[in-house]
Amino acid sequence: MRLYSCLTTLVVAGFLTGLALSMPVAAADQKLIGSGASFPAPIYGKWFKDFSRANKGVRVDYQSKGSGAGIQDFLNQTVDFAASDAAMNDEEIAKVKGGAVLLPMTAGEIVLSYNLEGVDELRLPRDVYPDIFMGKITKWNDPRIVAANPGVKLPDRDITVVVRSDSSGTSYVFTGHLSAISEAFKNSVGQAKAPNWPKAGRIVKAPKNDGVTATIKQTPGAIGYIEYGFAKLSGAPTALLENQSGKFVAPSAESGKAALASAEFPAGNLPGSDVPDLRVWVTDPAGADAYPIATFTWLLLYKDQDDEKAKVLRDLVEYMLTTGQESADAMGYIPLPDNVVARVREVSQLVQ
């Protein structure tokens, strides 16, 4: 009986201490919650953790749910900020109470990863890879692929195309590029977060970047699109793509930066507000060394909001633009070009 009462006292005391400990922390905390795109989630996770550590009393949490879900949360005002690979469209922006500020924070490339034994370097011309994803080229030893790869022994094997099964910003950017360079692709599949891929036994769908990466790795003769960071982490072989100037370019931080350098922000403001429009798509970059498929990813912030939160958010953006960019390359993202950094910094001051 004594033992029991001792235990009870201990449990109650422990509970009270826990309560006492948790209360002052909760009061002093400036807690920011965000959700959205899964593509920048690894680097955002690192940035937010480092930022929270460097600033006492500030905690930033990010939930990687996907761009669409992030926009939904942002519209429902259940988060302090959101992230999206497809930015937001005009209709969505009009629905945001208090106005929205869209800031490109980092960028990435989309690579074509393949699985062909003994082929270390694969070059894919501009007129070939859209046809592969439309199911028009079905063999690896197709004369058009062979012609672009002299000296490479391409097997007589069916091409298995691996695409995303979930709706995704990655698909949106990839199909946007294919639509820009191929009229036939634009008319048959078109640009979409969940494109209606042709129905064929040779086109399979896998969930998320990891699913596509794993499926390619396990399927001889497979090709699919994934984010550069994933290919870099998993060491999957990636194809060299022909860019607008006719040069075959491998994905890398430099070629990505060259692609983004050609980006010009549209003149004018977001619809119905005085916030400059920073939505720009690099569907077909012009530079000679530019890798053809690159994209920004955006942070979505409320323009008018709680003053204290706004200050922390401005600090956070500043941190991401300065210290943050340094870790981008190592994690498989493209650091923002300097002119973009300056522009984003300027626009971020509108968050008040």
Next chain:
Amino acid sequence: MAANPFAEAARADSISGPPASIDYLGDAVFRAIAYICAVMIIALVAFILWELGGKAWPAMQDHGLGFVTGTTWDTNKGEFGVLPEIWGTLYSSLLALVLGGIFGIAIAIFLTQDFIHARLAAVFRTIVELLAAIPSVVYGLWGIYVLIPLIRPGAAWLHEHLGWFPMFGTELSGPGLAPAALVLAIMILPTVAAISADAFRRVPYKVKEAVFGMGTTRWEAILRVMLPTASSGILAALVLGFGRALGETMALAMLIGNSNQISLSLFSPANTLASLLASNFPEAGAIEVKALMYAALVLLAITFVVNVVGLAIQQYTMRKFEGIK
């Protein structure tokens, strides 16, 4: 103590006494809790139906029955149809049921019909039941990294030599119906095996002794007497397993290839309702969410029909083999 009708009848020198008021109270409380739990289960199902139905209603009005017969799922054009998913769900689950059912019942017979020592049987039983504790994602990864490379040579051979047969009509590119159904079969195996084993164990030992006493062989005893006697329990196991296969999500989303096509071939990619929901829900816009709710309702309806049919078959076999009216 009018509330305690037995108190007056009690004899003073007896050790057995009438139930005390505390017993009555305990009884009443237990009964109340049991009723509440029972009502809550029904209320929960009703609530899910109401919620799903309410959210799916706009899509049901828009698409009507065309939703069930349509074959395209195109968010951009607002065209939604789930026939390929219904086909894939039923096809993959049936295949899994056939495979998992045969192996599950075989395991149950092996474990309960004196093939091995009872203690060894307990070990085997635990191992089979451990399969149920493995997370779905792990099955999916195992499927991608182990199973698909393993069955690829066999699939290629079957397609090459028996390609005229519709079930082997295409080549296995990677994810597809065959690996999905195989993994599903393994996933429902513990359910089928454990419940069938219980059903066999419920048959009184005397029945077996009597059967052997009539001079039957072991297999005659098992197939002619034990199996029919335990059939209602085995059917319950199969219905539960089938239900699990219908609703399985993650492993299938990773293995089935998520392609909206209807094909008899085991090696072509397909799609299931649960996998469609898992893949599209996180990024779905307002209109697609309604369509997905409708798809969830269709899945619920399929599960309901399967359970009702299973129950009917069970009743029938009970009447036929166990003589229970």
